[in-house]
Each structure stands twice: as C-alpha cells, then as structure tokens.
Amino acid sequence: MFTESGTQSPHHVVIIGGGFGGLYATKALGSAPVKVTLIDKRNFHLFQPLLYQVATGGLSPGDISSPLRAVLSRNKNTEVLMGEVTDVDPEQKTIKLRDKSLSYDTLIVATGVSHHYFGNDQWSEQAPGLKTVEDALEMRRRIFLAFEAAEKETDPEKRRAWLTFVIAGGGPTGVELAGALAELAYSTLKHDFRNIDTSEARILLLEGMERILPPYPPELSAKAQASLEKLGVMVQTNTLVTNIEGDRVTVRRGDQTEEIPTQTVLWAAGMKASGMGAVLQNCAGAELDRAGRVIVSQDLSLANHPNIFVIGDLANFPHQDDKPLPGVAPVAMQEGQYVANLIKRRLQGQTLKPFRYFNYGSLAVIGRHAAVVDFGMVKFSGFLAWLTWIFIHIYFLIEFDNKLLVLIQWGWNYFTRKRGARLITGAEALPEVEVEVPDTYQTTVKV
Secondary structure (H helix, E strand, O other), X not given: OEOOOOOEOOEEEEEEOOOHHHHHHHHHOOOOOXXXXXXXXXXXXXXXXXXXXXXXXXXXXXXXXXEHHHHOOOOOOEEEEEOOEEEEXXXXXXXXXXXXXXXXXXXXXXXXXXXXXXXOHHHHHOXXXXXXXXXXXXXXXXXXHHHHHHHHOOOHHHHHHHOEEEEEOOOHHHHHHHHHHHHHHHHHOOOOOOOOOHHHOEEEEEOOOOOOOOOOOHHHHHHHHHHHHHHOOEEEOOOEEXXXXXXXXXXXXXXXXXXXXXXXXXXXXXXXXXXXXXXXXXXXXXXXOOOOOEEOOOOOEEOOEEEEEEOHHHEEOOOOOOOOOOOOHHHHHHHHHHHHHHHHHHHOOOOOOOOOOOOOOEEEEEEXXXXXXXXXXXXXXXXXXXHHHHHHHHHHOOOHHHHHHHHHHHHHHHHHOOOOOOOOOOOOOOOEEEEEOOOOOEEEEEO
C-alpha cells in the first residue's frame, strides 16, 4: 500500500472491539512498525469480571471502566474510532462502518458475546443479563427498587414476591452475583428499612446442571455451594427455567414443575456470539458453532483468510484438549498478545508456533471471606482464596487510578459493611404498587 507521495504506508491493522482481546492486541502492537486502528461502539474498556459489583452497589461504573483513548494515548501508531462495523469485504480488504469505510491489511475481530435466552428472547425484558454497564445499572435499579416496593407493600404475599430474587445460571457470574446480593440483603441493608426485615429476602440460584460452577472441580463446586448456603442463598441444581411471565418464574426439576412468585429475575445462564460472527460467515465463509462463535484455525485466523483473526469470546478454538477454550478474560488476553506477536513475526518473514492457552487458574468469589481458586495442581477455598481473588482482580484492572479507587472502595466496604453506589437511576424511578384510595376502589399508581 502506498501513499499519494509514492512512499509505502505502514501495514494497517484494524481491530474491532476494545475488550480484553482487542485491547491487549492493540497494546502489544504499540511499538511495532504498523498503523493500528481500534474500533469500538463504546469509548471505554470495561472490566467485565466486576460488573456484578456495580449491579449490587459495591462499585460505580467508572471504577471498572477506562477511556480507550487515555489507555492508548502513548501508542503513537494507534488511532481510536468510536463506531460500529456493519460489513467486511475480504476481497477488497475493507470494512464498512455506518458512516465510512476503512481498508486494512490485517483484521482482528474481538467483539465478544451477548446474552443467550435459548430461543426465548422475550425474557430479556423481564430478566436482564450482565454484559454491559447498562445491564449492571438496570440490575441495580431493579434490585434496589424491589426493596423500596416491599417497604410500601402491605399485602404479605406481594411483599414476599418483591423480596424474592431469582438468579438463573450457576456459573461464575451467577455465583458471584448471588453472594453479593446475599451480603446486601442480610448485612448492608439490614437496618435501613422500617417496615421490612431485609434478612427475610429469598435469594434463589438456579442451575440446570447437577452442580454449580460446572467448569470447576467437583470439590470446589461443593465448597462454593456450602459457602453460598451459609450466606443464606438457596441453591437449586438440576433446575431449568421454562417460562418467565409477569410476576412469576416457572421451573422444571425432572418431571415436576413449580411456579415461583417473584418480581426480580436476573439472567446469568447463557451467552451467544455477537453479530460479527454472522457477518464473517456471510462474507468470508467462516464456520460457526451452535452459539454463533467463529471456529478458528490453530493460529486464530479464518480458514482461507490468513489475514483475518477472531479472538476472545467470539472465537471457538477447538485445538486444545479436544474442547473449546472457556470464554474468560485470560483467554482473550493471551489470544490478543499472540496475534500481535504473529503479525510482527510475519512482517519480518518469520512464523510462530500455533496458539496454546496457558491456564494459570480459575477463581470465583462467593462473598465476604469466601472464594474458590483452582490453580490446577493447587486448589483451595476460604479466606486465602478470597485474598487471592482480590489481589488478582486489582492487578488486572487497566489503569492505576482504577486500581487505587477499587482498593479503597473495597477496604471501606469491608470495614463498614456499606455499599456506597446504591443509586436508583433510569427511566422508571419508582415501581408500581397498589395503594388504597378514598373512593373504595383500587388503582395502580406510582408512589
């Protein structure tokens, strides 16, 4: 590629997505002799592993978000664009945004995943998931509105429904969300209301498989369940959600069904690939799995398109241990760094061994003083696991000010048992409850 003056322009790497995979690839290319363009629909990188703490009032969105331009300001070869890619032309080596087109020499797609309701997308209005800042704020709004509505409700059954929280999905997100919600109800809010006892809240964690945290060793799953139950969470395994409608959830256990009256359902049960998977299938013949993820080669590229790479949660890498790699941040980080190194090697006429993920361990926090850690040969739980979880999450926050803010906030929350970000925001600031009016009839109003 040449400029108007006839000089050769640098190799242009376009990266779609500013999550862990895209950001780590961009940072790794910061000193390379290439031009980098990072495109994201948002102007910030989000530390998704801590979203559940925003949803339960422990942290504010700004504590776990970093402006992409600030993070990459020292990368003089990098341009950041806020936009949405709608199409890719592999033959012309161009991508199309809503307002412009860009050419590329190498394309890296790292657009992640979204919620998966297994064919029941109508549930999304009643059971929000947890992938974005907006998701976390919506969860926070519904959680705290439920307590406010219960405070005003005089009907015991309706009050019980407001104080019943159902979490669908017993993976790491569901487990961490259930533990934080239990601490909120049974400790933080315990003395804040006058007409309700928040310790009477019912927190149900539903998992379709035989144990929670299915990817973890069975002994850690058992310890996690014991810790949750000690906090007051009701764990129900082998339980499938079959319907969410109005103020109740229908579940099935074997041949038995049950309706659970509740006003708050939180979804942590499944994920599906972003729309870029289908775009790559249509334009580049990419093979997709059942969840819409792109099946990649051993170097994370597309078959027949060695200059197009897919990394992070959008990628299905089936070349290690005969099963796809998990959709976790460390996988995306390592894939981003690998592709960046591969690009630099190729520009020097060299090759690189196929990608291999090094699993340094898995962690899930359950509540105050409780977590489970799987480092392969070393597995442990309890207080030491909790400290390990804190250290690792602080370490991987992107900016120093985020590390400092989160550390101070966690320290304050630990010693005071308070959560400082308990704001109710959004279009509907007040829940609808039935109240008595003088003319002896009932109406539904916001109070």
